[in-house]
Amino acid sequence: MNNVGKNMNDVIPSPVGREAPKDSVIAQETLKMKARNVDVFYADKQAIDDVSIDVGLENVVAFIGPSGCGKSTFLRCLNRMNDTIPIAKVTGEITLDGEDIYASDMDVVQLRARVGMVFQKPNPFPKSIFENVAYGPRIHGLAASKLDMDAIVEKSLRRAGLWEEVKDRLQDSGTALSGGQQQRLCIARAIAVDPEGILMDEPCSALDPIATAKIEELIHELRGRYAIVIVTHNMQQAARVSQRTAFFHLGTLVEYGDTSDLFTNPREERTKDYITGRYG
Amino acid sequence: MPQSSDHIVKAFDEDIGELRALVSEMGGLAERAIGDALHALTKHDLETATRVVEGDARIDELEIEIERRAVQLIALRAPMADDLREAVAAMKIANVVERIGDYAKNIAKRVPVFEDHVDIEPLSILPAMANIVAEMIHDVLDAFAARDAEKAAAVIDRDRAVDDFYNSLFRALLTFMMENSHNITQSTHLLFIAKNLERVGDHATNIAEMVYFAATGEYLEDRGHGSDDVGGEESR
Numbered sequence: 001m002n003n004v005g006k007n008m009n010d011v012i013p014s015p016v017g018r019e020a021p022k023d024s025v026i027a028q029e030t031l032k033m034k035a036r037n038v039d040v041f042y043a044d045k046q047a048i049d050d051v052s053i054d055v056g057l058e059n060v061v062a063f064i065g066p067s068g069c070g071k072s073t074f075l076r077c078l079n080r081m082n083d084t085i086p087i088a089k090v091t092g093e094i095t096l097d098g099e100d101i102y103a104s105d106m107d108v109v110q111l112r113a114r115v116g117m118v119f120q121k122p123n124p125f126p127k128s129i130f131e132n133v134a135y136g137p138r139i140h141g142l143a144a145s146k147l148d149m150d151a152i153v154e155k156s157l158r159r160a161g162l163w164e165e166v167k168d169r170l171q172d173s174g175t176a177l178s179g180g181q182q183q184r185l186c187i188a189r190a191i192a193v194d195p196e197g198i199l200m201d202e203p204c205s206a207l208d209p210i211a212t213a214k215i216e217e218l219i220h221e222l223r224g225r226y227a228i229v230i231v232t233h234n235m236q237q238a239a240r241v242s243q244r245t246a247f248f249h250l251g252t253l254v255e256y257g258d259t260s261d262l263f264t265n266p267r268e269e270r271t272k273d274y275i276t277g278r279y280g
Numbered sequence: 281m282p283q284s285s286d287h288i289v290k291a292f293d294e295d296i297g298e299l300r301a302l303v304s305e306m307g308g309l310a311e312r313a314i315g316d317a318l319h320a321l322t323k324h325d326l327e328t329a330t331r332v333v334e335g336d337a338r339i340d341e342l343e344i345e346i347e348r349r350a351v352q353l354i355a356l357r358a359p360m361a362d363d364l365r366e367a368v369a370a371m372k373i374a375n376v377v378e379r380i381g382d383y384a385k386n387i388a389k390r391v392p393v394f395e396d397h398v399d400i401e402p403l404s405i406l407p408a409m410a411n412i413v414a415e416m417i418h419d420v421l422d423a424f425a426a427r428d429a430e431k432a433a434a435v436i437d438r439d440r441a442v443d444d445f446y447n448s449l450f451r452a453l454l455t456f457m458m459e460n461s462h463n464i465t466q467s468t469h470l471l472f473i474a475k476n477l478e479r480v481g482d483h484a485t486n487i488a489e490m491v492y493f494a495a496t497g498e499y500l501e502d503r504g505h506g507s508d509d510v511g512g513e514e515s516r
Contacts, residue, residue, distance in 0.1 A: 235358075235360065264364060264497065265361065265497030265498075275360040275361055276287065276362065278288065
């Protein structure tokens with residue numbers, strides 16, 4: 001644990017005269033994803049500049065920052081979603097359980113099952129609720145029998161807090177659900193392949209406050225089981241759901257710290273100006 | 281300390297400005313109440329004493345108003361960082377200033393106890409002590425309005441002088457009482473008044489710590505205050 005702490009401090013130096021918060025060090029046993037000196041270029045334009053961050057199981061991490069700051073770009077690096085953009089180039093090191101996810105022998109399909117993604121707009125397949133959840137386990141060969149598959153679907157829907165609402169209509173189309181239910185279905189779909197991490201890109205921005213609260217409660221429930229990173233424009237949401245918050249600005253990681261510290265006493269002037277709604 | 285730039289939402293700045301103005305108004309009333317109470321005491325001005333006692337109601341009203349505005353600001357604007365700390369500090373400061381007002385009222389209430397002509401020598405020291413605490417209140421609330429941590433910290437240093445005043449008054453009054461038992465009633469009242477002023481100094485110090493935290497997000501380490509331990513009572 002001490003080694004990890006040292007390492008963190010080497011990479012992300014605390015500003016002079018302030019010690020890093022006690023729990024900024026992520027215990028080795030719960031550390032899942034580690035990014036070091038990550039740069040991202042879209043052709044000649046640099047979108048991410050030297051970002052290093054640790055993500056553990058115990059702490060939900062929120063990425064905040066103004067539009068175009070690179071938070072979504074960086075999120076997408078964590079399961080190589082940027083590979084789908086031909087002009088994007090990622091350098092630096094990102095590991096999952098110590099394994100370099102950009103290694104040439106990394107199976108990207110497998111990686112995206114291990115680190116699932118939930119998008120801003122719920123995107124269920126135009127198939128039944130059951131099939132939406134069963135699809136992933138089937139292509140990854142996770143269920144040996146129909147019974148197995150039923151169990152996986154039920155467990156995933158339960159963990160996503162959707163089971164009670166849909167158990168009697170599993171054959172209905174996923175697209176017939178409400179927006180909030182669709183989003184939880186997408187989370188169930190991500191969970192079904194037994195991932196290690198879940199990346200959420202503005203998962204609630206299309207939802208009403210009740211549906212949003214359900215997703216936030218779900219994030220709270222899932223914490224500890226999966227490494228969770230959420231990108232959000234809603235600072236109150238970041239404050240509510242995360243234990244660690246990273247503030248991005250112009251492609252750099254300005255500040256990464258405990259959520260409770262960052263929102264009450266940010267270290268950096270730029271963070272303060274952003275979270276208090278001032279002109280920078 | 282540089283002033284923060286304006287918020288993008290101008291109404292947010294207005295809300296914070298109004299909250300600050302209320303705290304300033306309340307602090308100004310408490311500062312004046314202390315001065316007036318001492319004036320009433322030394323000049324045996326019963327009219328002013330009554331005005332101080334009655335004026336405390338307005339200070340109490342302002343406390344409630346500040347609490348209401350601060351809660352509203354937190355609910356409606358969801359302030360973060362220094363804005364949040366300031367809203368919380370405003371509430372806490374209002375609570376402390378309300379007690380300072382009570383001390384002023386308490387002092388004013390004792391005015392009728394004294395004869396027309398008070399010939400107790402220690403009485404002449406009290407206005408100087410009251411001046412210091414009134415200035416402390418004034419300066420610490422200026423520091424709050426300006427988010428000036430250093431100015432707040434400077435206020436704390438002055439509490440030592442207040443404690444020294446209290447300690448020497450305590451000894452003087454004790455001697456006075458021992459010399460002539462007829463002095464005991466008046467001396468005891470003066471001792472309570474001195475103690476009230478000493479407590480006001482402590483409260484100003486507490487406000488300074490709140491202002492420092494609101495401005496910086498850090499707690500002011502204990503700077504080693506003077507003591508008033510001759511009274512055998514915890515001052516802080």
